[in-house]
Amino acid sequence: MxxxxxxxxxxxxxxxxxxxxxxxxxxxxxxxxxxxxxxxxxxxxxxxxxxxxxxxxxxxxxxxxxxxxxxxxxxxxxxxxxQAVATQGKVVIGTVQGDLHDIGKNLVGIMLEGAGFEVLDLGTDVAPETFVDTAVREGARIIGLSALLTTTMPVMRKVVEAVEKRGLRPEIRVIVGGAPLSAAYAAEIGASAYCFDGISAVETVREMLGVER
Ligand code: B12
CATH class of the missing domain: 1.10.1240.10 (Methionine synthase domain)
Structure with a gap:
């Protein structure tokens, strides 16, 4: 049309x-x-x-x-x-503690929202426990973390550990992105996936939540 x-x-x-x-x-x-x-x-x-x-x-x-x-x-x-357009599931996203870069995270949020997911954006400089508390409270099964600084990347590991410590794995999965990251780093810290960009984030989240398109 x-x-x-x-x-x-x-x-x-x-x-x-x-x-x-x-x-x-x-x-x-x-x-x-x-x-x-x-x-x-x-x-x-x-x-x-x-x-x-x-x-x-x-x-x-x-x-x-x-x-x-x-x-x-x-x-x-x-x-x-x-019209209750079906939401495909909830995703909590944010930039990790100590990091204020949010352009990439915002883009990923828009792409996910555009793909029909409900995005709970916690903003920047977010403490590990806040990610986990929000996911639990809101019933989100995916936490998306962004980091643009090599000094803040290790905070991602803390989020993964907090999810594990509270026995929330594998129900809650952690996906990570940001320019300095790699699939190897994601694997090293025990994250469920690394996403290069918004499109791959949408594909990954769809796959994880079993959403067909
Ligand atoms: C813009 C920018 C800033 C802006 C940020 C504005 C904002 N509102 O975000 C400002 C000026 C504030 C800034 C500040 C700083 N910055 Co800066 N910044 C950048 C710059 C130029 C671009 C980042 C960007 O927006 N890229 C565009 C977006 C679209 O790409 P992206 O973020 O990578 O996101 C994509 C993917 O990575 C992925 N993705 C990202 N997040 C997520 C999350 C999930 C869940 C998923 C699935 C995917 C995903 O999808 C996105 C879309 O495709 C980079 C250079 C670079 N090459 O990255 C430096 C850079 C990141 N900054 C750097 C530095 C050093 C700083 C400062 C420390 C500078 C200073 N001395 O004050 C401060 C730190 C402030 C802080 N505490 O965070 C360094 C980091 C070096 C390092 N090794 O850590 C870089 C690499 C520049 C450089 N070459 O030195 N910065």
């Missing part, structure tokens, strides 16, 4: 105003929230993610796309709640 294609393209261009206009237009047309989400916002963000991975576009473009996605999501959210 042309309007939803335009919505997707507005994300690719990073045009928040157009994204909001197209989303509003689609809502006024009476299209279901799920369809606006899938064929508009998620479709656009998926292209952006692929082009970023292929180095065809750069960080500022991704941030603009993310902003445009937020502009659309903000309008769509009340409708999603009203």
């Amino acid at each position: 042309k309007l939803l294609e335009e919505l997707a393209q507005s994300l690719e261009r990073g045009d928040s105003q157009a994204a909001a206009d197209s989303t509003r237009g689609a809502i006024e047309l009476g299209l279901p929230a799920q369809r606006i989400l899938d064929d508009g916002l998620i479709a656009g963000m998926a292209v952006v993610g692929r082009r970023f991975k292929a180095h065809e576009i750069f960080l500022p473009d991704v941030l603009l796309a993310a902003k445009a996605m937020y502009a659309g999501l903000a309008l769509l959210k009340p409708l999603m709640i009203e």
